[in-house]
Amino acid sequence: MSRSLKKGPYIDEKLLDKILKANPQEKKIIKTWSRACSITPEMVGFTIGVHNGKIFIPVLVVENMVGHKLGEFSHTRKFSRHGGKMQKELELKQAESEKAAATAAKTETTKKK
Secondary structure, eight states, X not given: OOOOTTTOOOOOHHHHHHHHHSOTTSOOXXXXXXXXXXXXXXXXXXXXXXXXXXXXXXXXXXXGGTTSBGGGGSOSSOOOOOOSHHHHHHHHHHHHHHHHHHHHHHHHHHHHO
């Protein structure tokens, strides 16, 4: 459910002040803990470090992100993989094929010398 139109979007004032004072040509990351803050057109082109509970995730703001929340681009949970016996077998086969390809490439470079 979105915020009331009467209230308008939530924008963290401290973050907005930092962005207005910052130079867009500098590639400095602006850190914030405000994940609920909406992205405004003034933020486009800046890299914002959004805290995910452990570290700051750098988010480069582009035009398509305007209207979304900062927290949408800084995930709090790490996806490892879907489980199951078949998935483990597939991963083993893939690892073996990558290993074989790496050794084949290595032998080709040694033959050329």
